[in-house]
Amino acid sequence: MARFTFNLPDIGEGIAEAEIVAWHVKPGDRVEEDQQLADMMTDKATVEMESPVAGTVLEIAGEAGEVIAIGSMLVVIETEGEGEGEPDLPAPPVAEAVAERIEAENSDAGDADRVMEAVVAPDPSTSSGREDVSQGQDARPAHAEPVEASGTTPTTKILASPAVRARAKDLGIDLGEVKPAEDGRLRHADLDAFLSYNAGYAAAAPRRADEQVKVIGMRRRIAENMAAAKRHIPHFTYVEEIDVTDLETLREQLNAARGTKPKLTLLPLIITAICKALPDFPMINARYDDEAGVVTRHGAVHLGMATQTEAGLMVPVIRDAQARNLWQLAGEIARLAEAARSGKAKSEELSGSTLTVTSLGPLGGVATTPVINRPEVAIIGPNRIVERPMFVSDGMGGERVAKRKLMNLSISCDHRVVDGWDAASFVQALRRLLETPALLLV
Structure with a gap:
């Protein structure tokens, strides 16, 4: 018998440490070569660690939630072969086993x-x-x-x-x-x-027992990023009401003639409007390195798309959104959302965004105040569409009351980089495009 120490390998450029999200083995378990050992999370993605050898697990690095450095011991495995001798397996934790049994038999x-x-x-x-x-x-x-x-x-x-x-x-x-x-x-x-x-x-609703949930993995990353964003960025939010009646009509017409193309939601149309408006407002499509004191205004639009998954909120990135048509955007949105929800999104698909859109879809609410995806300087949040009566032109110089589809559009900005006038002007430009949807196809 021999002891094989599996050290945490280099799992990404610039990665110095990783968090243990979940163990799939424990001391005493028999593992085969290429069997999954643990899930490790870096700043960019979750990586599955697989065993390079077959044998019996002797030691593991720590509990879920602990952070270990690249190159340090992850798992010690006893393999068959020549060695200095058979190492003794650690004695079973009798006291812990008894305590767990008592707890299981007396749940409260x-x-x-x-x-x-x-x-x-x-x-x-x-x-x-x-x-x-x-x-x-x-x-x-x-x-x-x-x-x-x-x-x-x-x-x-x-x-x-x-x-x-x-x-x-x-x-x-x-x-x-x-x-x-x-x-x-x-x-x-x-x-x-x-x-x-x-x-x-x-x-009164039945009383539920208290439970403690350890904040690890994706949930801890989200907590840290949101706290850093609110701590460092002076947010302000601007909300405007937009009449999307004609936009919805256009969407329905395009879907009716789409053939084998992916079905259009409202999001590709909004993204197209964003990309058309941004050249006149370069301070919106930017990233701010506050330590270096440098704002980078990007020419290409790498659009982050906030996506809810079982593990928490992830932001896959649509690369060069300005170069894609409506159908290409719809296909990429569907592909990235599925990759994020299934945990198959690559690290490069989860980083490098220059501006983010976040939408709760039918749950969108009346208005939102989204938190900026640092180091970006703005985030856009379309809200739920509602039908309400409005005064509209009757075509003869007068007005009439008509049922219209209305949507509030929110934008949160970093006030260190974006002024209120710029944010309001940008949203007004979006409004003109969305309320005159023919402009999106020109």
């Missing part, structure tokens, strides 16, 4: 109701007609010491079965507020009487 050690779950047989005097949830389980003797209610003084005892306590807990009722009808013991009938005089409790 502080809740005597869950541990014992039953107290006494249903009282025939109870008028609620409810079955005690403790049926079929071992019952606690009726003379057992009652459990002290939270929120009461140490000397105050409330007599109630675990079933009654569990029901009161789900309803959010403090048992100290309920008065028993007889013999000092609270029953379901007493809860029913309390609810009849306190109707607000009847609509």
